[in-house]
Amino acid sequence: MIPFGSARGILIGNGSSVDFALDTLSPLGFTFRLFRGVFPMDLLSQITIVIDLLHNKGRHQIALDKSEISLTTQEENRQSILYHAETTSAAYQKLTSQFIRDYQVYLCMRQEEGVEAVSKRFLGVPEAPPTMMGGHAYMQQMMKVWSGTRIFSQVDVPVFLCLQTPREISSFLSHTFADFLSGYCDRHNLSKEVLQNSIRGVCLGHAYCSQVFPDLTQLLRQIKRAHQQGLQIMLELPTVRTCEQSRFARLLHCLEARGEPIDEISVNDWGMAYYIGTQTAFSCSAGRLLLRQTKDPREAYMRINETPSQSYYPEFYMEYLVSRGMRRAAMEASVPYTSPVPIPFSLFLPCFQLATSGDCILKNLMETGNRGTHRPQRTCAKYCQSEVLLYPEHMKTIGIGNTLCTLNSHVMTDMSVLSRYMGESCDRLVLDFPW
Amino acid sequence: MKITAGLGSIDSFCAYVEAGADEVFCGYVPDTWYRCAGNIALNRREVRLSNVNLGGKNELAFLAQMAKERSVPVALAFNAHAYPADTYPLIADIITDCIEMGYVSFIIADLALLVFLHTKRSLKAGWIISGDFGEINPLLVEYLLEFDIQRIIFPRSTTIQEMQSCIAASHGYIPEFEAFVLNEKCHFHGALCQGCHNDDLLPLCQIPYRLGSMQGTEDIPMWTQNPQTALSGATGCGLCDIQNLAKAGITHLKVVGRGNFSDAMVRDIQVVRDCRDACERIAFSDCYRDYVRSRFPEGCSLNCYY
Known part of the structure; x- marks a missing residue:
């Protein structure tokens, strides 16, 4: 046939x-x-x-x-x-x-x-071998694209910084905010002079990996520090496996009992969204792993004769989320959506999630030396703090721990591109550098 | 426990049933979808140049008749992660046509689609929650009770213990639970893989990569996807745990393979059938595992699901 x-x-x-x-x-x-x-x-x-x-x-x-x-x-x-x-x-x-x-x-x-x-x-997809540069050099090269960008002076929405790597968190906790911001901007090729007037808050937690997600003590320290600095706090929860449900339930109840000043909790699995909506007084937003779309960076090669005209996040769905207590969303600067997003949202940039593993692909690789075989991973060896997976350069993608992250550098330099992602409903930008 | 096998072409249906499949699942992409939505995927297989999806009302009629004659249910997959806003009515129309032709089970991965079908169209059918829906945990199972779900398919990385907790959380309101047992244990969580699965691009899990140090350049080997072999379960196998899956409450065993060669699928279905039947007559798990290993005298793939 x-x-x-x-x-x-x-x-x-x-x-x-x-x-x-x-x-x-x-x-x-x-x-x-x-x-x-x-x-x-x-x-x-x-x-x-x-x-x-x-x-x-x-x-x-x-x-x-x-x-x-x-x-x-x-x-x-x-x-x-x-x-x-x-x-x-x-x-x-x-x-x-x-x-x-x-x-x-x-x-x-x-x-x-x-x-x-x-x-x-x-x-016309380029030859596929991965980049031959080392991890650090490769990331430096990727970040050169937006060196000196002043784009954040052209937006009138607050900017949050995502603190999800040990280095950022350690720097945030141990330095003054001014010094932390200087180091942050140096590491990520940003202009402190442009950013410092826009920063209003931090995004804590971890969207992709519950092993890397801070424990309660660490999280409370970060929240306290942010509060001392006068920063708003957004918390991102990862997808939560059955074996970790009780851990996150306890964490949320503890945060609620202590009256921690958390502005927004972004959830990435429906189970936790249901739990927060029914068992806690927090309001949550639909996280960036909940509102999904195909965002393969090679898709641009497929659309030879057409411009992407997909629009996602239909209005009836957003109404449904709002009726369930999710009044906000978290979006990524991945594939542009052509119809307006009808609820307020935070836009994460310049990296977006491409694929996440249920078990840590990096740990599997480091411990078995075999890319095709997987074992359930229940402990964290923190390989992601020193090693990354390097993909072909045209994909602008690196593997960090259990997740492939792809870089959209245009959104950091071209206001017309950024405006398209922001639309009318974006009321917050969140800078996310997962390395 | 029943065996459900992925069907890529109606020509293979009879062979799969004779090999032991109690149910089949397949993708259905009619011409109206291609005309209106172009390259947008209706299910997780965007392949056009191989027999992976059924298409055509004519073929659906054939399949419905064959399924009825052999009393083998067919589930149709509409399990893409998301769709453009203006296509939801079209999808509902397609599903309505399928219901009119006698199909009752549909595999869904998009909550927005489930909401649309329930609230905007009030369609009644056996909704099967795909392994690509999201992380399945007991909280989600409780949440899904409002949707009158027939079955939940556990994602690949779910442990048997986690499955047991989720099944208990359903309190009997969700009658069926399905687990992967053979083939395609993907690198990535199905719900969280946003790459293309089409004719012209390598899937994300097969793209070569290098290991890079954050500190400096190193001469590190390059990895490509391990070549697939002719061995059953080479790309993922849960045969040794069928007994444990049964004890956990799993009702359906999934043999992945829409688009695989028919003779390989027939072989895989037979292996799963033999192991499932052995479960019922061999009481002790050690003896059961010995039986499974005896099926692979030259060694199994060691690519274990559980």
């Missing part, structure tokens, strides 16, 4: 239509097996052949009028009829010839050279 997604037919007649898969396809005709009763063939007026040419060359369809087709029955049984259709339509012959040629080339190339060769030849 010809894969339906690449080539298919539609029977049309008497105001109805039925799409069907093709058994065989050639420039002279095609065959298909029709289930009895699914379409009245005596009312057939037209067969449309639809072909999606390979590598995003678009959808093409040829409408063959009944008079252009010679339809014969090859075989029949109680359930179905095998039809053979011949046509001399020049447009049909041209289209199917091109499709068959492309398909054969694709299959041969994929079999002999692999998918990467296909990506390179037909989509």
